[in-house]
Each structure stands twice: as C-alpha cells, then as structure tokens.
Amino acid sequence: MAQAAQAPVVEEIKNCPACKKPLKKARRFYRNGAYYCNNNCFKKVQAEAKAEAAEAAQAAETAKAAAAKEAKAVAGPSEEQASVLMPDTHRSSQP
Numbered sequence: 191m192a193q194a195a196q197a198p199v200v201e202e203i204k205n206c207p208a209c210k211k212p213l214k215k216a217r218r219f220y221r222n223g224a225y226y227c228n229n230n231c232f233k234k235v236q237a238e239a240k241a242e243a244a245e246a247a248q249a250a251e252t253a254k255a256a257a258a259k260e261a262k263a264v265a266g267p268s269e270e271q272a273s274v275l276m277p278d279t280h281r282s283s284q285p
C-alpha cells in the first residue's frame with residue numbers, strides 16, 4: 191500500500207525547552223543537542239541543568255553521610271539482637 195505517500199508532510203515543530211514556545215525551522219537555535227529559540231533560552235536551560243547537577247551532587251553526598259551513619263548504628267546493637275533472635279528450637283518436637 192502506498193497510502194503513506196499521500197499523507198501530508200508535517201514539519202516537526204518542537205518547543206523551546208526554556209520558554210516552551212514553538213520553534214520554527216528558520217528561527218531555531220541549535221545548541222548541545224537541543225533546539226532553543228535563542229541563545230538566552232539556551233543559557234537559561236544550561237543554568238537550570240547546572241543547578242540541578244549541583245543539587246544532585248549534594249543529595250548524593252547527604253545520602254552517603256546518612257548511609258555511613260546508619261551503618262554505624264546497625265553495627266552497634268548487633269550483639270544484643272543476636273541474643274534476642276536465638277530461638278529455643280529444642281522444645282519444638284515435644285507434644
């Protein structure tokens with residue numbers, strides 16, 4: 191079937207990731223693998239990405255510190271827990 195040939199050619203119009211305005215072919219501004227309407231919008235997205243990356247790095251560091259703290263807390267009372275968890279299996283066979 192050659193029906194696809196009859197379909198109208200729709201030009202793909204993407205929206206600017208910064209200001210969400212539709213990008214027309216002649217006006218789009220290509221930077222770093224994405225289209226923007228101008229350099230200003232590109233910089234805006236770059237700044238946001240940078241802030242996000244910094245935030246993610248900070249969150250990772252916080253998680254790391256929290257994990258270390260937790261590991262310490264778990265290592266402390268482990269001996270106590272072992273004695274509590276010891277089961278009295280010897281009386282299970284008695285009626």
Ligand SMILES: [Zn+2]
Pocket residue numbers: 206207208209210211226227228231
């Ligand atoms: Zn824009």
